[in-house]
Amino acid sequence: MSDSIDRDTFDHLVGLAALELDQQQADYLLRELNNQLKAIRELAAIPLDESVPASLHGVPYASAVSPELRADVWQPHPNPEEIIAQAPDTRDGYIVVPDIPHTTLE
Amino acid sequence: MELCDIPAYELSLLLRQRQISAEEVTRACLERIAAVDGRSGALDAGSLTPEDEQKVHAFITITRERALNQARTVDQKLAAGEDPGLLAGIPFTTKDIFSVRGTPSTAASRILANYTAPYTATPVARMEAAGAVMLGKVNLDEFTYGSSNESTAFQPAPRNPWNPAHVPGGSSGGSASSVAAGEAALSLGTDTAGSIRQPAAFCGVVGVKPTYGRVSRYGLIAFGSSLDCPGPVARNVVDAALMLQTIAGADPRDSTAAKVPVPDYLAQLEGGVKGLRIGLSPDYFRIAFPDPQTGEYREQSLPMDIESPVLRAAEVLASLGAEIVEDVPMPNTRYGIPAYFVISRVEAASNLHRYDGVKYGYRTRQPIDDLTKLYRQTRNEGFGLQPKLRILMGMYVSAAQYSAQYYQRALRVRTLIRRDFEQAFDRSGKHRLDALLTPTTPTTAFKMGAVYGDSVLMQYADQLTVPANHAGIPGLSLPGGLDADRLPVGIQLLGPDFSEDVLLRIGRAYELATETEDWRKVKPMVLR
Structure with missing residues (x-):
């Protein structure tokens, strides 16, 4: 396993996470991430047979336990204005945001 | 005894006999809050005063008028001879990670400080439909990310009613401290790695982490969606059973809420433990953690103050007819935290x-002309350090080039943790346990500031509780005594999927058998 997160990888993660950090925060977070990785590295020492499957959840989703999915039908909200009113900036029932930057997909 | 100190079940009898009114109970709780809670958590709260350091600070929002109105409705129903519901007139608090219509629902984060929920979470709706009276929303670690409550953006952070220099635990610290201080009889918390059981242990109250799927997550602000479990915090096992009865069950709004029928938890509660097989595992009497200096893994046995109450509880249960099974191997317990560091992030x-x-x-209030910058600036200002830490780690360990060695591997380790429990509880296996008896936490409540900032050490506070979250199984934390500093020690019962009825029954048997012991007469410091 790779030993630690370097500053470049960290900066890349900060971008992916849509964050922007000052130096003090960045120093704390990078240090704590690398300390946590030391603990996580313990996982590498566990003998894992090829046959051990991944568990995305603990309790199995058996048919006796899981409810049937409800029908996928459109249900109008009784008061959409109340939902829109939570947005920081709205106009005529629309949510207002600053300019969406143009990006060219490679 | 003041009304606010009477447990829910007894209050419920007194209310039905019309010896007291729901409004009187609510007012008694509001008076207790005024006496012990101090100022509620708020953003940019300034520095702590010496008075702040003596108070509990369980609340973010006190919903006084709402509570009094609910109480009056219950009183009207009682006067009219109508059935007011199972929890009629019982005061409770809600961890501020649940949406409750018309209330600020903040997750103890600046990023949601101005959010007013337009709908109500299912467990809260069920409490209120049963007549329970919500006194307010209580504090937590920001987005539940912590084990001490200190990371809340709403300061002052809650303090431990048994000694306000110590943390109440977390993340449901406001829930546990409000119940321990007699501010409410019940509280609704959530448990992702131990966030109900650990603060319950630290504050000397009962906490239940139900089976994953036993209680709906609809309206819960999500942390780890495969791990989060809403559940009760109460002053005794009877009250916890009453509350679980109310909130458990399928919900068309949560496709992970199981359709398994909810048993009558109260009917069998005092059925005793005769013939039940209760296990002890050496793997729950030691902790493994990375040395803060070297990073090397060290194993250490638990302090006697933590170990003795569990062994004593085993003796008590044996004397009541339970069969104690020793040396149950749970070898993957020590991997619970490393796997959790990956999966939960x-x-x-x-x-x-x-x-x-x-x-x-x-x-953000900064003038910004580009949406991407708006996201970044908003998230930078809105999130505290703990959410940022979790986001960054989550991005790293799930990145395409690292996923196999971290995330996929952690999910496979999760399978091993689940297998430990499956083997221990297997009806035709070697041990055939009905429950495993363990300590809840490796220590009693630590001092404010002693661990906060060290995110690794803080996470290890959950070492004995997190395996149940990986496995999805239910857990119950009970008060088991006091340590040398007169701080509560918790004992934990873990059982197979949907065995809350059995865990509650064992807990109740232990509670009844130790009812008259001296440590049960000691009150939290803020009430002395």
Whole structure:
């Protein structure tokens, strides 16, 4: 396993996470991430047979336990204005945001 | 005894006999809050005063008028001879990670500080439909990310009613401290790695982490969606059973809420433990953690103050007819935290991407002309350090080039943790346990400031509780005594999927058998 997160990888993660950090925060977070990785590295020492499957959840989703999915039908909200009113900036029932930057997909 | 100190079940009898009114009970709780809670948590709260350091600070929002109105409705129903519901007139608090219509629902984060929920979470709706009276929303670690409550953006952080220099635990610290201080009879918390059981242990109250799927997560602000479990905090096992009865069961709004029928938890509660097989595992009497200096893993046995109450509880249960099974191997217990560091972070990062300053909640006030910058600036100002840490770790361990060695591997380790329990509880296996008896926490409540900032050490506070979250199984934490500093020690019962009825029955048997012991007469410091 790779030993630690370097500053470049960290900066890349900060971008992916849509964050922007000052130096003090960045120093704390990078240090704590690398300390946590030391603990996580313990996982590498566990003998894992090829046959051990991944568990995305603990309790199995058996048919006796899981409810049937409800029908996928459109249900109008009784008061959409109340939902829109939570947005920081709205106009005529629309949510207002600053300019969406143009990006060219490679 | 004041009304606010009477447990829910007894209050319920007194209310039905019309010896007291729901409004009197509510007012008694509001008076207790005024006496012990101090100022409620708030953003930019300034520095702590010496008075702050003596108070509990369980609340973020006190919903006084709402509570009094609910209480009056219950009184009207009682006067009219109508059935007011199972929890009629019982005061409770709600961890501020649940949406409750018309109330600020903050997750103890700046990014949701101005959010007023437009709908109510299912467990809260069920409490209120049963006549329970919500006194307010209580504090927690920001987005539940912590084990001490100190990371809340709403300061002063809650303090431990048994000694306000110590933490109440977390993340449901406001829940446990409000119940321990007699501010409410019940509280609704959540448990992702131990967030109900650990603060319950630290504050000397009962906490139940139900089976994953036993209680609906609808309206719960998500952290780790495969791990989060809403559940009760109460002053005794009877009250916890009453509350679980009320909130458990399938919900068309949560496709992970199981359709398994809810048993009558109260009917069998005093059925005793005769013939039950209760296990002890050496793997729950030691902890493994990385040395803060070297990073090397060290194993250490637990302090006697933690170990003795569990062994004594085993003796008590044996004397009541339970069969104690020793040396049950749970070898993967020690991997619970490393696996949790990976799985919970991936789920947290995914769940936190929705907070962007666009749809609801906080938006930066800086003038910004580009949406990407708006996201970044908003998230930088809105999130505290602990959410940021979880987002970054989640992005890292799930990145394509690292996923196999971290995330996929952690999910496979999760399978091993589940297998430990399956083997221990297997009806035709070697041990055939009905429950495993363990300590809840490796220590009693630590001092404020003693661990906060060291995110690794803080996470290890959950070492004995997190395996149940990986496995999805239910857990119950009970008061088991006091340590040398007169701080509560918790004991934990873990059982197979949907065996809450059995765990509650064992807990109740222990509670009845130790009812008259001296440590049960000691009150939290804020009430002395």
